Amino acid sequence: MTTPDKGPPPDLDALHRHAYALRRTMLQMAAGKGEGYIAQGLGFADCLAALYFGELRHDPARPDDPDRDRFLLSTGHYSIAMYAALAEAGYLDRDELPTYALNGSRLPMSTFDDLPGIEVVGGSLGQGLGQAVGMALGLRLDGSPARVFCEFSDGELDEGSTWEALMSGATFDCDNLVALVDCNGIQADGPVTVRIEPVADKLAAFGWDTVEVNGNDLGELTAALAGARAPDGRPKAIVMRTTPGYGVPTVMARERAHFVRIADGEWDGLLRELDEHYGVVAHV
DSSP, X not given: OOOOOOOXXXXXXXXXXXXXXXXXXXXXXXXXXOEESHHHHHHHHHHHHHIIIIIOOOOTTOTTOTTSOEEEEXXXXXXXXXXXXXXXXXXXXXXXXXXXXXTTOSXXXXXXXXXXXXXXXXXXXXXXXXXXXXXXXXXXXXXOOOOEEEEEEGGGGGXXXXXXXXXXHHXXXXXXXXXXXXXXXXXXXXXXXXXXXXXXHHHHHTTOEEEEXXXXXXXXXXXXXXXXXXXXXXXXXXXXXXXXXXXXXXXXXXXXXXXXXXXXXXXXXXXXXXXXXXXXXXXX
């Protein structure tokens, strides 16, 4: 990727604190629910910290600002991570977080766009990038300086619609579009088995300015996001290798990590593991 003009360096210590806070919030939200998509959220927390507290132009006091940067979460089942990020950023009242996944809650297990800060309905996999291309084109026609960031998973590369969107983004020179590909290696029924590798090479062959990073390394993530700012006529792609359950060894060790089942008595132990990972004096 092209290196943009140098701006102030990211405060990596602050971003680490945000990533820790997001992970802790997720565990607290899921506690007592018995099951959920916690592993993906833990793996994706570093990217959300880098976006919401470093890269995105956004204002929780003006969630409908026409010139805001858009973040699209294609994998709507990562909602627990999204809600944690929106609360940390000031879009949601933290008192609402315990209602996650309960009947009648505004915080279902897959995202809806009726919540401030959520741009699209998520969950029907393979649709996020197509919507992002349309948004990027619309913003360019409006003369808006806003950019569009779209997360989608390696599992969504099983979908033909994703490849059609990749072709379209390059064909229409959407250099205000950044794809964030969460390559965590898991799908609903086990490991990703379709031969999608090498992902970065394939996206580059489709015309995207592509870089591959450790998605749980905030230094690599922030450098890649900075490199994606250059308006060079090409859409940008950051292929992130993330670890499901990152920061919590017990969750990381689960063989079937897509929809994790956790016994009531395990939650305090998971919180202690997270605190130990970050060198924090245990809260529980």
